[in-house]
Amino acid sequence: MAIVTNTATAPKPYSRAWLLSDRPESRHQARLGRAYVIWRQFSANRLALIGLGIILALVLVAIFADVLAPHNPVQGDLRNSRLLPPGSPGFLLGTDDQGRDILSRLLYGSRLTLFVVCLVAVIAAPIGLIVGTAAGYAGGWVDAVLMRITDIFLAFPKLVLALALVAALGPGIENAVLAIAVTSWPPYARIARAETLTFRNSEFISAVKLMGASPMRIVIRHVMPLCLSSLIVRVTLDMAGIILTAAGLGFLGLGAQPPLPEWGAMIASGRRFILDQWWVAGMPGVAILIVSLGFNLLGDGLRDALDPKEAGQ
């Protein structure tokens, strides 16, 4: 009888009640429902929404940099527009020592920032995921060896190891990305391993094993997806650190090379005029601050929404 009344008052598909139903009728409905709940938790956090807005704006600016930028980012007018202060006609944020519009350089620089962040995440997160799940699922000496290696990489301060690596590889944005990726995978491996350990002996894994799935299949199809949400949170929270490390390398002249408008390198080139023309070094710093603040806010919000265990703290 309960079933009859249930079908009689079945909520309209895609309505709120349908999404929040505790008896989803299809996998599709369950997934959408879960996404809806996460979104509700996430969007209740105003700071997290601000973070999301900042990151969306960054992506849009990076895509439409050529439309938005009023001037050429690498070629300036040395004769007429050298070191103009912010608010000069046509140069909202002023110009640098080579007469280039700082706003345009910042807009184009967002592409480099996004490039670095995405590439590091794409390289480091899968490495961490594979190492961590393999160590956690296999256990024994595989676990011991993999975790020792992870600990060795964790033992280095990130920036210092990245510095040494770029010094050996030679300066350049690709090498900076590689160095940062090499230094940022260990925490992901630790997280993936910890997650794997929590459910490696649980019943659904035994069930899959009983059905004859190979360890490879279990790890890839059943273990990895469950590690993803905590990994995503951690990667998002790390994005700010990645941006800061990349900017630090750029500042030391090891990242993107001139005339590329990388924000850290822009601060370095403005350092000579910092006492009189503060905006040359000042503006890129503000850009870095806003973007990494955005990633931190977004990461905090995601953690609270996806990982209720930690949210209370």
Next chain:
Amino acid sequence: MVLTETTVATRRNRRRASSYVKAVLRFLVTAATTFLGLLAVTFFIGRVVPIDPALAIVGDRAPAHVVERVREQLGLNLPLYQQFWIYLKQAFSGDFGTSVLTTNPVMTDIARVFPATIELAAVGTIIGALIGVPLGVLAAVKRGSIADQIVRIIGLVGYSVPIFWLGLIALVLFYARLGWVAYPGRIDVVYEYTFTPITGFFLLDAIWQAQWDVAWDLFRHIILPGGLLGYFSLAYISRMTRSFMLNELSQEYVVAARAKGLSESRIIWRHALRNAAVPMVTVIALSYAGLLEGSVLTETIFSWPGLGFYITSSLQNADMNAVLGGTIAIGVVFVSINLFSDVLYRTLDPRTRSR
């Protein structure tokens, strides 16, 4: 067999002793493999990543026999594992090669510059702990209030701001515009040749010798970079303090203390904070280790003659021996602090002891 009271006791003692030995052994193995790993990574960076270290020294226009000789001198013609073995032997005798820039052994250079970095990071940690702990307690006690939000924003900005940029802005403001602090560097040129340090920790030396004018000058130099590093450790320390305090304040002994009629400030500072203090020690130790990393960029901005400045100025001159020596030095200290804080935590917190 009858298990008497004494046999049970001796067995328990034996078990306890063996678990203790096991813990010490595990600690030693961890420390040894980590240090070996550090050396392996730096060896890899120095010898394997560059296409030809010999070419990097003599330049690509050198005749072939010169390149060959340099390669033999460096031992590059040997198989890799033999090279690594030689590298290990040299590293354990404290030989990290000679700095091209200063022509001193790298080890001598590091011993000379390291006290400056330790001093700077110590000042940063002290500032961070003195401000960060009360802020964290405040945020936890007034959870959800304006004060909590402000502490949270201070922390978030600390996590998000590029340290070298904040350093430049602080220099413009406090040195150039307001004139409150001294110019970049560690000590005024006036005192540079009259002041004779004993330990290399200038502030302590000046106070020890009762040279108050020197101490004041040193203070004016260290306060800005130290305060900057302090802000970064404050961001971390206040966040962790808040979370530890929230955890303690929800415990039942706090309810009991309230029911007993203790004043709120006594509950917070004498009861809860004292229990939160154990993990706090670890956090402060870790933040000190983190500042060693932060000091690389800070020292570059403030021309602070420490290890970070040494590494970055060697980088500009492609002085690989010095860069890798500095990297190892920072890595070793970093690992030591981590291991030390782990041990400290175990000794301080009775709950982590095995029964």
